[in-house]
Structures are given as C-alpha cells and as structure tokens.
Amino acid sequence: MSRLDVFINRMVSQRACLDHAAAATAHLEGPVFELGLGNGRTYHHMRETMGTRPIFVFERAVAAHPDSTPPDDMLILGDVRTTLPRALKRFGPTVALIHADLGGHNLEKNDAFARLVSPLIEPLLATGGLMVSSDRMYFDRLKEQPLPADAVPGRCFIYG
Amino acid sequence: MSRLDVFINRMVSQRACLDHAAAATAHLEGPVFELGLGNGRTYHHMRETMGTRPIFVFERAVAAHPDSTPPDDMLILGDVRTTLPRALKRFGPTVALIHADLGGHNLEKNDAFARLVSPLIEPLLATGGLMVSSDRMYFDRLKEQPLPADAVPGRCFIYG
Secondary structure, three states: OOHHHHHHHHHHHHHHHHHHHHHHOOOOOOOEEEEOOOOOHHHHHHHHHOOOOOEEEEEOOOOOOHHHOOOHHHEEEOOHHHHHHHHHHHHOOOEEEEEEOOOOOOHHHHHHHHHHHHHHHHHHEEEEEEEEEOOOOOOOOOOEOOOOOOOOOOOOEEEO | OOHHHHHHHHHHHHHHHHHHHHHHOOOOOOOEEEEOOOOOHHHHHHHHHOOOOOEEEEEOOOOOOHHHOOOHHHEEEOOHHHHHHHHHHHHOOOEEEEEEOOOOOOHHHHHHHHHHHHHHHHHHEEEEEEEEEOOOOOOOOOOEOOOOOOOOOOOOEEEO
8 A cells, every 4th residue: 555545545545534523513512623733634624514513623733725824813823732731621522523733753743743632632621522533542531422423533533 | 505505615626636637647658747836735646546657746946745755856946947847958859747736826827827837838748648727728729628517517628
C-alpha cells in the first residue's frame, strides 16, 4: 500500500466519519469545534454540509485558503493546551461535535499529542456528542464508536 | 461540492489514471518521468506499482518525505524550462509515461504553466506513451484519451 493509498483512505474516511457524525449530532444545540484549520479543506466541507451550526476553529496561526478562513469571532487562536481549558470555562460540556486532524508525518509525535489533548477534549463533549479524529485518542469515559461503511478502519476514529 | 470533495476526487482520479497509464505502457522500454515531487506521495505510489521501471523525478528543490526521495541519479534538479529541453537531448522521444501534478491553488497560474510546459513535454513521449496530468494540457499532436472508470472527468487528464 503506497503513501498515496494511505492518504486517500484517510481523506475518504475523514469525510465519511464527519458526515456520519454531523448527521448523528444534528439534533444537539451545542457548537461544533474544528481543532486545527490547516489549509481549510475540511473546515470548508463542514461549512458546506452543516448549514447554520456554529463552527469554532482552534488554530495557532491561520494559513488557510482564503475561501476557507473562518470569521474572526469563530476563530480561537492560540495553543490548544491553553485554548481548550479556556473553552471549557466558556462553553461547559455542550459541544456537539469535535473534529481533530492532528496528523503530521511523524506518527510518534501525533500519538504523544493525542495523549496530551485527550483529557482537554473529553470534558467539552455534550451528552450524545461525538468526537471524530484521524488519530487514536486516549479517553477515560468516551468509547470508540462503529465507523460508517465508507470509512477504512484505522484511518479515522469516532468517540462518543 | 466542498474543497474536500474536489480534493478527494482529484487524488482518486490521479491514482486511477496513473494505474491505468502504467498498465497501458508497461510494454514500453523507455523511462517514466514524474514532473514535480512535492511531498513524494505520488512518486511513492509510482515506485510501489511500477516495479523496476526507471522513474526520473524533475524538481526544483527536494522537500519530500524521506520515504519518498528518489536516489540522486534519478533526480533531475532545476527549472523544467531548462531541464525538459536537456532531457530531450539525453533521452530523445523515448519516454513511456509522463506524470505531472502542477496543481497549486491558483487555477490561472496552473493553466499558464500548463501552456508553457506542454510544448516541452510533447516531443519527449515515445510512440504509444501516455501523459497523465491533473491539469488540461495544450498539445499539438497528442490527443486526450478516455479516462478509466474510477476517474472523475475534469480532475485528471490522459494524453497520448
């Protein structure tokens, strides 16, 4: 399996899991969080598919495609080690859907980062909320959920 | 259609067209050219799927994933406006398969670059050879070929 195959599987799985989680949490009132904007491709997809749901984007510094840059009041700038605890004070455990693609090339670094942010993410999720991640997360209470048919196991994870 | 949808279609189409063109040119003895290495994902796929066929990579400056960096003697460094005419002197019209993903975010720039490199690419291709591109090219003699079933029209082009 080539790096191109792995990458396509990851992108297709990400979309399938996001679409699935968006539908499954559509009845919840709380906001949606996108952790990491990158070039904004996935945020653009969330914007297109999630109608008027409020999507807050957490990012260190914006370097996205102009089409896909969130408005200032929906952008939470800074290191997630600081901004996620602050978001917990602001929003409480109300977030309907959290998406994170931490994925760099270095699998060990991704895993270390997943361990670091998991306890910061877990208390934010509303009852019935879902977390979609390209990496395995380390939660106490949230459980791994079944993937939709289009997703490739190991390329995306859903927790709830 | 979101930017994520467009991107997935482009990646899936690129792989489908490359796999198709690789099979259709497998009987030819000439080399394979990859124009632009990027992070090396597509080159990695070509390496995995094309066995022992010689793949020359044209790139300005290598910034690829270490897994996907070609050996020095298969790397042709420099601006393609210089290196493609030089390659024509070295190889003549013997190239079995040429792949190019010029694709940046700026469609106008991509199109201008496609117009610029098309006449440099055209004389390199062997009889029976194929050119796979993520952008529409501007050839005098080469004709657009039908796409394989998995490819999305407009996201990839095959010429031969």
